[in-house]
Amino acid sequence: MSAVATRLRVVQPGPIALIEDLGRPGLAAVGVGASGALDRGALRLANRLVGNDESLAGLELLFGGFEARLEGADAVWFAVTGAPGAVLLDGRPVDAFTAVRAEPGRTLTVGPAVTGARRVLAVRGGIDVPAVLGSRSRDTLSGLGPAPVAAGDVLAIGPAPSAPVPALDFLPVPAADDGPAEVRAHRGPRADWFTGAALDAFFTVPWRVSAQADRIGLRLDPPRIPAHAAGVDPHPALLLERAATRELPSEPMVAGSVQVSPDGRPTVLLADHPVTGGYPVIAVVADADLDRFAQLRPGDAVLFRHA
Numbered sequence: 001m002s003a004v005a006t007r008l009r010v011v012q013p014g015p016i017a018l019i020e021d022l023g024r025p026g027l028a029a030v031g032v033g034a035s036g037a038l039d040r041g042a043l044r045l046a047n048r049l050v051g052n053d054e055s056l057a058g059l060e061l062l063f064g065g066f067e068a069r070l071e072g073a074d075a076v077w078f079a080v081t082g083a084p085g086a087v088l089l090d091g092r093p094v095d096a097f098t099a100v101r102a103e104p105g106r107t108l109t110v111g112p113a114v115t116g117a118r119r120v121l122a123v124r125g126g127i128d129v130p131a132v133l134g135s136r137s138r139d140t141l142s143g144l145g146p147a148p149v150a151a152g153d154v155l156a157i158g159p160a161p162s163a164p165v166p167a168l169d170f171l172p173v174p175a176a177d178d179g180p181a182e183v184r185a186h187r188g189p190r191a192d193w194f195t196g197a198a199l200d201a202f203f204t205v206p207w208r209v210s211a212q213a214d215r216i217g218l219r220l221d222p223p224r225i226p227a228h229a230a231g232v233d234p235h236p237a238l239l240l241e242r243a244a245t246r247e248l249p250s251e252p253m254v255a256g257s258v259q260v261s262p263d264g265r266p267t268v269l270l271a272d273h274p275v276t277g278g279y280p281v282i283a284v285v286a287d288a289d290l291d292r293f294a295q296l297r298p299g300d301a302v303l304f305r306h307a
Contacts, residue, residue, distance in 0.1 A: 006072035014065030017149035021057040024135035035139035038294035042082035046122035049079035056126030057136035077124035083116025116295035128158035180301035190280035239264025256285035
């Protein structure tokens with residue numbers, strides 16, 4: 001690396017900082033998952049704001065808390081999207097959801113997310129690390145791709161694209177919704193393995209994001225339903241009851257598949273999911289709504305609606 005190469009020197013990565021692009025699709029037949037940014041829309045937007053191709057690699061920051069020093073001879077354009085929160089240059093606020101120009105020697109801080117779970121940082125030219133099987137994404141299940149970013153890491157920035165930074169003064173961003181996240185889902189290939197009551201419940205009651213949530217999958221806790229019989233739990237868990245109890249051979253899985261484990265709890269498979277699984281899939285989240293799960297925190301409510 002030359003002395004004048006543009007780069008980010010990481011001071012503090014926050015809880016988890018990963019290099020992600022749009023993934024490596026098309027390799028499931030050889031056992032490799034697609035991976036890629038959980039909030040694909042946020043990465044695409046951040047890249048567009050700085051004039052990058054949408055597919056260039058950026059940083060996916062779980063809950064924010066990231067700090068880096070800008071080094072090199074040239075100014076850096078960057079944009080922060082995803083979950084809302086403070087963005088600072090040398091301690092002074094700058095706008096998120098817009099392109100910001102920063103001179104070398106300045107310190108960039110992506111503060112904690114106010115709501116949501118993941119903030120996305122793109123720099124003009126993209127994060128330049130070696131591609132693995134055509135992608136710079138970190139797959140947390142297989143270990144493919146660059147290691148999680150650590151304090152002291154120096155991240156190279158690629159050459160600036162030919163496209164200019166778009167002239168944009170204001171980008172309207174929808175305000176965060178305080179209610180349950182409503183997501184569309186199709187009936188899954190094993191929906192007939194569940195009772196009618198289980199299917200009705202899946203599509204009508206609010207589910208809660210559990211603490212078992214990462215880039216591989218997001219497990220949902222059932223709601224509690226009232227019961228008044230003496231000696232009965234006043235709020236028993238609503239579980240998804242199977243009509244078929246036979247063993248299911250492993251079969252292919254896609255992102256958005258909602259598997260139901262033997263205890264009756266659903267798990268939404270996300271970007272780093274395994275390519276096969278042995279639990280029946282009751283539903284599949286519509287691809288257009290899958291990014292919503294990137295921004296859910298433990299305790300948030302989810303309502304599934306028929307796609």
